Amino acid sequence: MIIRIDEYSDVPIYMQIRNQIVMGISSGELKAGEQLPTVRALALEIGINTMTVSKTYQMLKNEGYIMTDRKNGARVRENIEQSGVISDDNKTELRRIVSEARISGVPKSELKKLIDEFY
Amino acid sequence: MPWLIKLIMFICVVPAALLMFFIAFPANPSKRKMIFGVRDNPKFHEGDAEARFNSIAGSCRKGALIITVIVCIMSIVLLFLPTNGMTMLAWILLVYGLFLVAVPFGKGNVELKNLKKELGITKSGVTYTDLTNTNTIHSLKLPWLILPNAIAFITAAVSFLIDLGVIKVDVACEQYALTMMGLSFLFIAVILIPIAIMMDNTRNIVISKDSNINANYNRAKKKTWADLMVSMSWANALFLVGYSILLMFVNSEIVVLCGVLIYTVIIMVIVGIGAFNQKSIEKRYARDTELELLDDDDYWVFGMFYNNPNDTRLNVEKRFGYGGTINVAHPAGKVIMVITFLLLVGMLIFVAYLAATGQMNDLKAGINIPGLTN
Numbered sequence: 142m143i144i145r146i147d148e149y150s151d152v153p154i155y156m157q158i159r160n161q162i163v164m165g166i167s168s169g170e171l172k173a174g175e176q177l178p179t180v181r182a183l184a185l186e187i188g189i190n191t192m193t194v195s196k197t198y199q200m201l202k203n204e205g206y207i208m209t210d211r212k213n214g215a216r217v218r219e220n221i222e223q224s225g226v227i228s229d230d231n232k233t234e235l236r237r238i239v240s241e242a243r244i245s246g247v248p249k250s251e252l253k254k255l256i257d258e259f260y
Numbered sequence: 261m262p263w264l265i266k267l268i269m270f271i272c273v274v275p276a277a278l279l280m281f282f283i284a285f286p287a288n289p290s291k292r293k294m295i296f297g298v299r300d301n302p303k304f305h306e307g308d309a310e311a312r313f314n315s316i317a318g319s320c321r322k323g324a325l326i327i328t329v330i331v332c333i334m335s336i337v338l339l340f341l342p343t344n345g346m347t348m349l350a351w352i353l354l355v356y357g358l359f360l361v362a363v364p365f366g367k368g369n370v371e372l373k374n375l376k377k378e379l380g381i382t383k384s385g386v387t388y389t390d391l392t393n394t395n396t397i398h399s400l401k402l403p404w405l406i407l408p409n410a411i412a413f414i415t416a417a418v419s420f421l422i423d424l425g426v427i428k429v430d431v432a433c434e435q436y437a438l439t440m441m442g443l444s445f446l447f448i449a450v451i452l453i454p455i456a457i458m459m460d461n462t463r464n465i466v467i468s469k470d471s472n473i474n475a476n477y478n479r480a481k482k483k484t485w486a487d488l489m490v491s492m493s494w495a496n497a498l499f500l501v502g503y504s505i506l507l508m509f510v511n512s513e514i515v516v517l518c519g520v521l522i523y524t525v526i527i528m529v530i531v532g533i534g535a536f537n538q539k540s541i542e543k544r545y546a547r548d549t550e551l552e553l554l555d556d557d558d559y560w561v562f563g564m565f566y567n568n569p570n571d572t573r574l575n576v577e578k579r580f581g582y583g584g585t586i587n588v589a590h591p592a593g594k595v596i597m598v599i600t601f602l603l604l605v606g607m608l609i610f611v612a613y614l615a616a617t618g619q620m621n622d623l624k625a626g627i628n629i630p631g632l633t634n
Contacts (some may be wrong), residue, residue, distance in 0.1 A: 142392055143469055145552075148385035148570070165391070182395035186463055187387065188571040 142170040146187060154189055155197045162197070166206055166217055177207060177215040264517035266339050268524060269351045273335050273358065275528070280361050281328040284580055285321040289313075296320065296368030297563015297579040299553060303379045304372075316371045323364035331357055349615040356608065365580070366562030373557060386552040388466035390474045397475055399483035400460035404490045408497035409449040415500050416442030422508075432511040438504055445500040449493060456489035458575045459584055465577070467547045477545045484541065485583075488534035495526050535582045561588075 142165045146157055165171035177183075180198060184191040198215050201207045205222050209215045227235070242252055289295045290305055295317060304313045334354055341347050419438035421427045431438065464478040503519050559568035566576050569589040578585045586593040 142390070142471070143466055143474075144389045144391055146387050146389065148387070149383070150385075162391075171391075178391060178394035183389070183391075185461075185573060186394045187389050188463065188568075188573045190572060 144187075146189075154187075155193045155200070158183075158187075158194065158197045159200050162201060163206060166221070171217050173217055173219045173221075175217045176213070177217065179214050263343075264514065264521065265348075266343060266351075268517065268521050269354075270335050270339050271521070271524060271528075273351075273354055274332055277328050277331045277335075277358055277361075280358065281324055284361060284365050285317075285324045287321075289317040294563075294579050296365055296372055297560045298369055298372040298376070298557050299555065301376065301379075301381055303381055304375070309375065309379055312375055313372070316368055316375065320364040320368035320371075323367070324361045327357075327360045327364070331360075345615055345618060349611060352611050356604075362562070362564065365564070369560070369563035376557070381555075383558070384552050384555045387554050388551060390464055390466050390471050392471040393464050393475050393478065397464050397478045397482060398460050399479055400456055400486040400489070405453060405456050405486075405493055408490070408493040409453060412442075412445055412449045412493075412497040412500050415497070415504055416446045419504055429508065431508045433507045434511075438507060441503065441507070442500065445496055448496050452489055452493050452496070456486065456493075459485040459489070462575055462577060462584055463573060466551065467545055469548060469550070473545070477541070480541045480545075481538065484534055484537045487537075488530060491530045491534075492527065495523075495530060499523050499526070538582055 142161075144158060144161045146154055148154070150157065152160075162171065162177075171177075177198075178186065180191050180194045184194045187194075198207065198209060202209055202215075206218060207215050208218050239252065284296075286292055286295075290300070290313070293300055303309060331354060334350070334357075338347055338350055338354070416439070418427065419442040422429050422431060423436050423439045460482055462482070464474060465481075466474050467477055468474055499519075506515060506519070556568065559566060559571070560579055561567050563579055564585075565588050566585055567588040571587055571589070574587055574590045574592050575584045576587055577583075586596050588594060588597050
């Protein structure tokens with residue numbers, strides 16, 4: 142799985158990594174139980190501080206996407222808890238996207254098509 | 261055999277000067293991915309910018325050509341001059357003179373960066389990382405690297421024990437000649453091991469969205485490096501063993517110098533094969549055009565020194581030439597840089613001191629092995 146990091150983006154690097162790992166899990170690029178690189182290895186590979194990667198992994202762990210242990214490092218969770226609801230943060234984000242699309246004149250059908258494509 | 265020393269210096273200096281010129285200053289720069297350490301950009305080849313680009317590349321090439329021609333002519337002149345302290349000093353200064361091509365290179369780098377600003381080329385800070393291949397692509401087999409260097413170490417240790425008289429063997433050469441030679445070769449071995457490990461741990465480059473292609477590309481590149489380092493280690497070790505045995509029976513200046521000559525040629529051939537293989541890999545694997553290119557030109561000072569405080573890596577791939585370089589902004593990079601600088605300046609001062617005190621004349625043939633000088 143390829144991760145794209147933009148150092149000039151407004152989104153912090155730890156968040157960029159987090160978002161792409163979540164997208165990878167969702168799309169199936171990262172399979173359940175798949176081993177993730179160690180904090181140190183990933184930090185070295187990207188050329189960032191280990192604390193940044195550590196923060197990402199901690200966040201993903203708290204959100205229930207990955208599990209970590211001293212022996213096996215980080216892995217994608219086999220059974221990710223399915224709450225069936227969209228979080229408030231995501232609702233706000235979705236609202237922003239829909240609003241921007243509406244202002245830009247993107248038809249609703251186009252948005253629905255995109256949702257179908259990404260889902 | 262002064263002519264042999266001169267021949268060795270000639271073989272080292274002239275091809276190095278020509279190689280540096282042809283690699284760093286191509287006749288057709290627009291076909292290169294990098295020019296003077298600046299990544300090529302389509303905007304360089306549009307309208308008036310193209311003329312500016314060609315003018316910068318042309319003037320820097322001209323400057324480098326003058327330096328290269330002077331170095332080559334001086335090498336030829338020195339080849340025919342009698343060997344004495346002053347000509348030896350001139351040869352060593354000529355080796356330092358090779359670095360003068362860095363001046364037009366750096367000038368070209370600065371001018372192209374200015375051109376980028378004038379053309380309003382915006383920076384891209386995008387980097388790609390292949391999560392699947394992180395820390396899994398290695399080609400260096402450590403035993404194959406350690407074994408030859410261990411042989412070199414044992415040989416040097418045995419030579420030292422022979423010179424100390426702990427091991428009783430009658431040797432033809434003078435005392436400590438074997439130890440001096442052993443230490444010289446061991447020094448190379450000590451340098452090769454960390455470089456090999458460092459190159460095997462360099463960051464994997466993402467050239468495609470397909471992880472398998474990335475894995476193959478990076479594995480192939482690292483294998484070339486590993487093969488180069490292992491081959492050099494074996495050449496170093498086997499040469500040391502053979503040479504030590506030879507010196508036990510023969511005390512001849514011509515044998516010493518012929519050995520150095522053969523060793524130089526072998527190392528140059530190994531490096532040449534490595535560079536060729538690396539180039540073949542680059543030709544075989546094309547970069548996916550959909551992937552954005554990271555614009556980190558500003559972190560490459562004069563296109564040669566990587567100074568990026570935001571990058572935590574110590575070693576990165578070079579922009580000019582073949583191999584890797586260090587991140588000067590890294591704490592360890594700073595230390596390495598200072599040591600390298602002090603070594604280069606120290607050697608120059610030492611050579612100048614030898615020349616000033618007239619001791620350069622004594623070096624004539626026995627440069628590395630004083631015990632062999634008759």
